[in-house]
Amino acid sequence: MPENVDMSAMPRTRSLDSLAEDMQPQLGLRERKKLKTRVAIRRATYRLIAEQGYDATTVEQIAEAAEVSPSTVFRYFPTKEDIVLTDEFDPVIVAGLRARPAGEPFLESVRHVLVEATRLILAHDHEEMIQRTTLLVQVPALRARMMQSLATSSRNLCQVIAERTGREEDELEVRAYAMAILGAVYEASLYWAERDHKDDLAELVERALSAVRDGLR
């Protein structure tokens, strides 16, 4: 396997790691190898799942395809679900929110940032987002594991909300509001996948958040 792969030459198989990959200029060999293993495991997983389905794909197969031992797979990802679900979107969104003007109503900031982030992510990893959301619709175990993701994102979101609104980050209202937002975005993603990704996800996210803001009349 060549040391430096031209990522832009593999339009259909870019991984969600690619964003992280792109901006790791010169780490030690150890770190680079680790990143490569991560990517290899994830690529193998996505490929095998696309071929055989989620349940039919065992960790052993993944390990073999990625040319590592099963132990190593579990060292990199605590559960099989995580191989599919792990992403690095939170920092992007948090940073985006911090960059918005302080006076702006908070939900407006969220809408702006989430819509922009969605476009960015789609531009970067379109195919993989499609695979991920498709799997999310098909595999209950993944939807379940998603809760963990939501909880983590929620905590991050709470922190920003606290900064912005001068509240405490563990206040009930803050947490409820954060989870409401994330729930809406989650539904937008599911909706997108269920309709075979025909719509513009960014637009769906915007509509979902507007619904939360306006209520239903």
Add this chain to the structure above:
Amino acid sequence: MPENVDMSAMPRTRSLDSLAEDMQPQLGLRERKKLKTRVAIRRATYRLIAEQGYDATTVEQIAEAAEVSPSTVFRYFPTKEDIVLTDEFDPVIVAGLRARPAGEPFLESVRHVLVEATRLILAHDHEEMIQRTTLLVQVPALRARMMQSLATSSRNLCQVIAERTGREEDELEVRAYAMAILGAVYEASLYWAERDHKDDLAELVERALSAVRDGLR
């Protein structure tokens, strides 16, 4: 084991099935036995988990304590998590929502009904709600499985929303709104448990929903 147990004599160990139990007047012996097995499994589970913790409690132990075979446990509950999480709250809430005046703003209806339902449930199964939410805080697997619960409740809620607002039940806005509400309620439950159930859960639910309605300022 006696045929008829005086449920009101066991104030601390009443199960979430009790509501369902109370209103099954005279079914066939078969059905009554099934209900009893369900309750036995759940009681055994809660007892063992209280003694040893969730992870340390195996399905085999549960089966033994409930005096059934492990196969039977899995026949009644698809997963170990479900033994803890399954409830019958949705019908209560749906019926409550249908009973609200048609003109009322929808979120107001939701607030009324959820707050009332919370009080009712607490009055009926207080100890078990405490156990459940405590476990929810402690056990990640349960939080994850909760997603399934939320999805089901969400579908039910969507249906009522559709009836009330004249929209389609699979419309994005409806689904996003439903999930936002449930997310907020979920956070209220967690918050309650994290603070050792000192607060009034019904009040927390109300605050959480108000936060969604008003946004954060």
Add this chain to the structure above:
DNA sequence: CGTCAAGTGACAGTAACTCTCAAAAGAGGG
């Protein structure tokens, strides 16, 4: 080059499920 720490693989073990099949037990008719 040598030492140390980090990363890996082989292996054994656990427990949550799944499937299959035969025995047991309620339902219902004679």
Add this chain to the structure above:
DNA sequence: CCCTCTTTTGAGAGTTACTGTCACTTGACG
């Protein structure tokens, strides 16, 4: 009361995700 049909149960074997241990390899660094 008994015979039959159907539902429910238990027993057992098998799969797989995950955990923990330990010896081995391989980058890092002086």
